[in-house]
Amino acid sequence: MNATVDTPQAGRMTRVDGPDKVTGRARYAFEHPVDAAVYAWPVQSTIAKGEIRDTDAGAALALPGVLAVLTPDNAPRLTADDPELALFQTRAVAYRGQLVAAVVATTLETARAAADLVRIDYAEAPHDVTLTPDHRGLYKPDKVNPNFPTDTEAGDPDGAFAAAPVRVDKMYRTPGEHNNPMEPHATIAWWDGDRLTVFDATQGPSRAATIIAGVFGLQPGQVRVIAEHVGGGFGAKGTPRPNVILAAMAARAVGRPVKCVLSRQQMFAVVGHRAPSIQRVRLGADENGRLTAIVHDVIGQTSTIKEFAEQTAVATRHMYAAPNRRTTHRMVRLDVPTPAWMRAPGECPGMFALESAMDELAVACGIDPVELRIRNEPAVEPESGKPFSSRNLVACLREGAAWFGWTDRDPSPGARRDGPWLTGTGVAASTYPARAMASQALVSVDATGHYVVSIAAVDIGTGARTALLAVAAGALGVPADHVTLRIGDSELPPAMIAGGSMGNASWSWAVTDACRALREQIRARDGAIPAGGLSAQSSTGDAIGALPDHARYSFGAQFAEVRVDADTGEVRVPRLLGVFAAGRIVVPVMARSQFIGGMTMGLSMALHEESMIDPQFGDYPNHDLASYHIAANADVGDIDARWIDEDEPELGPAGAKGIGEVGIVGTAAAIANAVYHATGIRIRDLPIRLDKLLL
Numbered sequence: 001m002n003a004t005v006d007t008p009q010a011g012r013m014t015r016v017d018g019p020d021k022v023t024g025r026a027r028y029a030f031e032h033p034v035d036a037a038v039y040a041w042p043v044q045s046t047i048a049k050g051e052i053r054d055t056d057a058g059a060a061l062a063l064p065g066v067l068a069v070l071t072p073d074n075a076p077r078l079t080a081d082d083p084e085l086a087l088f089q090t091r092a093v094a095y096r097g098q099l100v101a102a103v104v105a106t107t108l109e110t111a112r113a114a115a116d117l118v119r120i121d122y123a124e125a126p127h128d129v130t131l132t133p134d135h136r137g138l139y140k141p142d143k144v145n146p147n148f149p150t151d152t153e154a155g156d157p158d159g160a161f162a163a164a165p166v167r168v169d170k171m172y173r174t175p176g177e178h179n180n181p182m183e184p185h186a187t188i189a190w191w192d193g194d195r196l197t198v199f200d201a202t203q204g205p206s207r208a209a210t211i212i213a214g215v216f217g218l219q220p221g222q223v224r225v226i227a228e229h230v231g232g233g234f235g236a237k238g239t240p241r242p243n244v245i246l247a248a249m250a251a252r253a254v255g256r257p258v259k260c261v262l263s264r265q266q267m268f269a270v271v272g273h274r275a276p277s278i279q280r281v282r283l284g285a286d287e288n289g290r291l292t293a294i295v296h297d298v299i300g301q302t303s304t305i306k307e308f309a310e311q312t313a314v315a316t317r318h319m320y321a322a323p324n325r326r327t328t329h330r331m332v333r334l335d336v337p338t339p340a341w342m343r344a345p346g347e348c349p350g351m352f353a354l355e356s357a358m359d360e361l362a363v364a365c366g367i368d369p370v371e372l373r374i375r376n377e378p379a380v381e382p383e384s385g386k387p388f389s390s391r392n393l394v395a396c397l398r399e400g401a402a403w404f405g406w407t408d409r410d411p412s413p414g415a416r417r418d419g420p421w422l423t424g425t426g427v428a429a430s431t432y433p434a435r436a437m438a439s440q441a442l443v444s445v446d447a448t449g450h451y452v453v454s455i456a457a458v459d460i461g462t463g464a465r466t467a468l469l470a471v472a473a474g475a476l477g478v479p480a481d482h483v484t485l486r487i488g489d490s491e492l493p494p495a496m497i498a499g500g501s502m503g504n505a506s507w508s509w510a511v512t513d514a515c516r517a518l519r520e521q522i523r524a525r526d527g528a529i530p531a532g533g534l535s536a537q538s539s540t541g542d543a544i545g546a547l548p549d550h551a552r553y554s555f556g557a558q559f560a561e562v563r564v565d566a567d568t569g570e571v572r573v574p575r576l577l578g579v580f581a582a583g584r585i586v587v588p589v590m591a592r593s594q595f596i597g598g599m600t601m602g603l604s605m606a607l608h609e610e611s612m613i614d615p616q617f618g619d620y621p622n623h624d625l626a627s628y629h630i631a632a633n634a635d636v637g638d639i640d641a642r643w644i645d646e647d648e649p650e651l652g653p654a655g656a657k658g659i660g661e662v663g664i665v666g667t668a669a670a671i672a673n674a675v676y677h678a679t680g681i682r683i684r685d686l687p688i689r690l691d692k693l694l695l
């Protein structure tokens with residue numbers, strides 16, 4: 001295995017693109033100056049199900065400045081596998097807000113005004129947008145995202161649960177939630193003959209180029225995707241969304257560069273969402289809190305045009321030891337946009353249920369919830385029997401309890417009062433898979449000793465540029481200012497997306513391999529670099545394929561303190577502490593920001609986020625940031641993230657497990673558990689709104 005790369009400069013590094021960002025030099029997709037660009041604005045369906053009978057673009061085309069109106073009647077044919085990207089290829093409407101037409105005009109305002117003038121006559125059909133536990137359309141998907149078995153079972157879970165002296169059997173619900181990165185989805189597209197170039201807000205230039213090429217029937221080399229700076233994604237920019245296809249289609253139609261940016265309201269229909277979940281968790285244990293049975297049954301939703309089955313019960317497969325266990329996923333196809341990735345898809349909603357149920361079991365057994373988790377720590381991955389490459393949940397729980405001041409906690413619910421406030425504390429565990437995906441890198445050095453490292457990685461705000469620079473400088477053994485890092489362009493060596501918390505592990509593996517190979521070349525020449533320079537390439541597919549068959553995850557423990565107003569039910573979270581074991585932490589400043597960002601989003605999930613769907617209207621009425629509430633500065637109190645030193649010997653030379661997502665997992669349960677401790681009220685359906693707490 002690769003020796004871990006030494007990154008002596010990382011501890012002192014701050015965000016290398018910080019000055020560019022705060023001074024406005026950093027350019028995001030929509031901000032690139034492009035000559036003679038025109039603007040596309042989509043028309044969204046106003047029905048949730050049915051067919052387009054007729055379209056009338058006359059009034060829109062009559063508006064000065066309008067160049068084209070694209071509809072299913074005139075749009076060029078596409079070769080998209082993904083129905084969400086097959087823009088204007090059908091007259092069928094699958095959900096309200098689906099893109100059904102678009103206007104291209106010389107100004108954004110004209111395009112937007114003209115979009116309102118496009119008349120679409122629909123044959124409306126009855127729709128169904130409501131997920132219920134006994135829905136007639138429940139079915140078993142073949143797999144769950146991205147490729148996990150739908151169900152798993154071991155031993156006799158029903159028998160063991162029935163025989164258990166202590167039982168928890170509860171339903172938990174999480175609502176639909178929407179990704180709202182600060183930067184909206186935005187694209188500038190232009191054609192040069194049959195070559196397409198796009199500036200795009202994407203989490204993965206390489207994958208985006210491949211997918212876009214497929215939609216337009218091109219070879220991958222005919223599409224270039226550039227993403228210099230990206231303002232967040234959380235999964236919603238993991239693959240191209242319809243805005244990219246629209247910009248490219250419109251650019252081809254009018255023969256000019258086209259800019260397309262989604263409004264915040266449009267994003268709620270276009271960029272995916274976290275599907276609501278209905279989860280039943282059954283835990284059976286002996287009087288000492290040792291689990292004998294774990295059963296986690298999940299109901300989720302997808303759209304009628306594409307399956308996305310969130311892997312909600314998957315984390316339950318590796319968290320705690322129990323000889324008898326089962327996990328299942330069932331789905332319903334509804335007339336809604338296709339759900340998609342949202343930070344820790346699966347683990348995030350699933351661990352709300354499991355970690356709430358563990359707290360309920362701790363109460364039922366009269367055992368401290370930290371101790372209960374430690375008692376059920378497995379020696380090997382419970383379902384597969386595989387060894388863990390490294391697992392330090394117990395250390396996170398113990399050190400977190402010490403730092404937080406958990407010792408001597410009085411477990412009685414509703415027993416502490418500070419003026420109008422009931423106070424309490426709660427704990428929950430976090431977990432996320434640690435993986436890497438094949439990537440390539442190229443590094444070259446010129447005769448002056450300056451290095452250029454190239455990889456089609458992307459920094460979506462995580463600090464990837466900073467971490468990769470630290471890794472490259474470490475692997476080359478030179479100061480970071482001797483290295484130029486080129487990322488954010490699909491013409492660079494192909495790389496994994498910034499997703500699944502795999503970016504840093506995947507990219508730093510490729511970068512280290514290339515840097516080490518170049519360093520060897522230089523060493524072989526006794527340090528003499530020829531006038532023409534030297535270069536080396538790497539490709540990590542084989543090494544990743546040869547990884548030992550071990551179970552690899554990050555873990556964490558989150559501790560929350562809450563105050564609940566006894567009269568109004570208002571919940572405040574004055575203190576949150578997360579302690580993580582996520583392999584080696586490459587750049588501490590960036591890592592802390594990822595952890596507390598995840599925890600803040602978890603707090604937001606606990607208290608605020610809820611995409612409400614109106615059954616008649618068939619859409620989300622709260623489709624903007626005025627009514628879709630998210631945690632803001634005043635909601636976040638003393639929030640702290642720490643980590644324990646963890647040696648991850650297998651997952652590439654950075655030894656990093658990935659930290660983008662583990663921070664959001666478990667936060668909502670820690671807060672709900674603290675709310676129970678404060679009030680005696682157990683909230684099993686998020687968010688924890690004050691109306692659910694009126695005493």
Ligand code: MOS
Nearest residue numbers: 235341343499500
């Ligand atoms: Mo993350 S939801 O894999 O971008």
